[in-house]
Amino acid sequence: MSHPFFERHRATLERAVQAIRERTYWSAFPESASPKVYGEGAAEAGRAAFDALLGKRFPLTQPATVGDVGGERSPYGVALRITYPKPDIDGLFAAAGRAEDQWKKAGPEAWAGVCLETLARINKASFEIANAIMHTTGQAFLMAFQAGGPHAQDRGLEAVAYAWDELARVPARALWEKPQGKGDPIRMEKRFRVVPRGIGLVIGCCTFPTWNGYPGLFASLATGNAVVVKPHPAAILPLAITVKIAREVLAEAGFDPNVVTLFAHAPGGDIAQELALRPEVRIIDFTGSTANGRWLEEHARQALVYTEKAGVNQIVVDSAADFAAVARNIAFSLSLYTGQMCTAPQNIYVPRGGIATAAGHLSLDQVAEGIAEAVRRLLADPARAVEILGAVQNDGVLRRLEAARSLGKLVLDTQAVAHPAYPDATIRTPLIVGLTTQDRATYLNEWFGPIAFVIATESTAESLGIARDAVRGHGALTLSVYSTSDDVIARAIDVAEDAGVALSINLTGGVFVNQSAAFSDYHGTGANPAANAALTDSAYVASRFRVVQHRMHV
């Protein structure tokens, strides 16, 4: 029995399955915010839809609601004053459990159909969601649109494609005929039923609530599990809009909307832990701090736990054909969204004797100053700077910035930038501090935010050795190398594969180490402490369901 939503999106799904096999460039959801793509007035309508939410109770009707919660604040200073239904935990899980009974029997086409229609409608709400992301995470508008909209939707679709591809490998039935010499064969019919795990819990983060949230949400949903979405209390709105859309699609498709529910809560307390330990929760997708991720891995033993935690991302500078291009690329990576990205570089290793470039030798100080100067130039115009930097999401970033200023030699001090449109926004430029290899205790910690260390090493060999140990010991999502030497690049590849981290080589153009493209780049490897899974591969979906067979003679 094929589902109408499935038929509507079948071609997209098939193309997505092709994409995950090839991992060449493909995107289902256009990243251009142009009216030519999303329609005249789409941006304005999205903004109006966002404005209409301000100061009100978010229009989400859920069971077991026992009050209101809220308290998000815009890093741009816009008053949000949005509240959300506060769920009774037992009541919400009971409702999700009832909804799951029907959902889990619907089968792969219905699961995929609902996911694909949900993603299509989320795409139509990209401008509304972009505003919601901007005013919770602090991302600049275009980034909020692209990373939180189409790019996140692509990541969601990628998870659906992997789930579909995995489910398609389980035959629904088989006729088993075992030869018996000259006698009749033994004939059995075997039927193989996909049985979802249970309830998935998605624990969102405050910087990329949709980009990091959609893979787990759609991977669990597309394999037949119900999902409880627990946003970070500082970034509820983007996931609330998402959940609302999913519930509408579920209802239209004839399912109980409680297959997807929102668990909004106020900051503080241990609600995430309480949710994670519910016996009904069999899958957890988490993005956040190392401490919280490790706690889940350690304690939520009844569930499969997928975590993306903190790491120390690194750049090894060995030599350069065009150092100015290297510096520009690094400067952008440090500045983008004020370095509040799990993929943003932190440690820049440079041999203390300097590096060779096509334009001659550069001393360590010249390299450091070159990067600093590239940052200054990139952010010279405040109007342009704020569109790259966005705003500071939380005070923790400010505290770390202040603390980091005295850790070593100040190569580039952080500065406040005034936003032309949002005078109350807190905006900071990157800080660059010079360190030596003696400062391990400093640079082997994650300093989340626009904080970079230029670390003087004995040699590129030492740089690579430190990088390897840092990935193994502390985790990393990205490693970057700049070199004109094939031998150094080969060694960097060895280090990356040995330590289990994605490597970018000589990025000097329009691609930045922070960026990870759906359908092509694996985000995280699952092979180092920064993440125990990758977005997205078979391993990310294959355990979200089990197969239960029955057999009988025929």
Add this chain to the structure above:
Amino acid sequence: MSHPFFERHRATLERAVQAIRERTYWSAFPESASPKVYGEGAAEAGRAAFDALLGKRFPLTQPATVGDVGGERSPYGVALRITYPKPDIDGLFAAAGRAEDQWKKAGPEAWAGVCLETLARINKASFEIANAIMHTTGQAFLMAFQAGGPHAQDRGLEAVAYAWDELARVPARALWEKPQGKGDPIRMEKRFRVVPRGIGLVIGCCTFPTWNGYPGLFASLATGNAVVVKPHPAAILPLAITVKIAREVLAEAGFDPNVVTLFAHAPGGDIAQELALRPEVRIIDFTGSTANGRWLEEHARQALVYTEKAGVNQIVVDSAADFAAVARNIAFSLSLYTGQMCTAPQNIYVPRGGIATAAGHLSLDQVAEGIAEAVRRLLADPARAVEILGAVQNDGVLRRLEAARSLGKLVLDTQAVAHPAYPDATIRTPLIVGLTTQDRATYLNEWFGPIAFVIATESTAESLGIARDAVRGHGALTLSVYSTSDDVIARAIDVAEDAGVALSINLTGGVFVNQSAAFSDYHGTGANPAANAALTDSAYVASRFRVVQHRMHV
């Protein structure tokens, strides 16, 4: 660079991949022990090879050997007196780690090639291995040959096929071209390298060392991991022969043979725990007791842990077309290898008002007595009985048999059987005890061995309810139902899918609930406490490796 061993077996691998997609009947390794299949003199040569091992040090040369261990005893009373190299744990892991450095870079074709050639040579040694299995596990010869030989080899090949299929889905490289409006596209080359997890540890059991050991061994090996094989101290020989063959193939293929090593040890102590906690061990495949399996899941946090533990297998008797055929089938399932199978039934639920059959109503007592009589007839001839029963593997089975006799009404007492060829063998027939639903504390435990309970229930609905709760609470590998009612069968399917256990329906012919066929039946579901994984599916292999990418502009 294609490997000669890979080319030699490519067609078999491709056929195996087809088999796992269809899950219809297929086998790569013939189960017939006939000279027409395995060659004239093969049985005798295998026996001679086995005999040549007796009383000697097993011919396995491993590094870090610090003495001898052994002490296996044949359940048939044959003196084995075989010793094995006793490894120094640090030294063995150091050697395995060095071997892994080369192995992990060899790539999927080399990994598959070595696995396939190893399996082919193991197949040629099937008679030798059958004798080894018979005289360690106590299985009768033909069962030792089939289950421990070709069936186990098929399970190993199945794991290789899943691994290959999963690895083939990761492209080696991709050209990523992102359109840039009217400008040139951004072009990057991305390379995706499969990176194995580390060292796999296979912890064998004393009843099915090869059948339960090969899936994990070959799944880890085929995904590029080195493997340390730790046999149960009572059943070392079958895995020692296996490891020896794998090491010979590795060496011939140009690899360090320490990719596969044997860790034999004497009974007692906590060597399994010490091995399991080694930081180098990143994958564990375990078959054994619930207590040991849970310990591993709880403590070996650095590793992926796949466990098959204990369970309570059940038969729901509702009604029958041909009750004599039902009783014969159940009798065989209870008797086969003295019930020393993780899939053997234990609890037989019968409505206390009796059941309907085509030949009229049968009371509860008539049902119980019918099964008992079928067992008596099956085992009436001692010469035939010993070929079904095999021998008792260990004294724990005898102790449980004795303890179980007084648990309820004695429906069929256990009896000793004399083996015509092995007067010292300990052989016992099944015990059947009548219980009521009051005896939950008894029948919800696993009584491993030839111990069955006929449990009087209020109705089939109650039988199914108890079965569901038992699977959920205590785990099970098999559930069986006998009914002429489509409605009852539909409800049994619901219960099986809800509780997550494989269901066999109305088995009255040549298939028994204990049996699980490679390439078709999933053994275990991973959805109930008896096992956290299934043999074999994508989830069993997909996490044994990770993918690490690098990317650069082109």
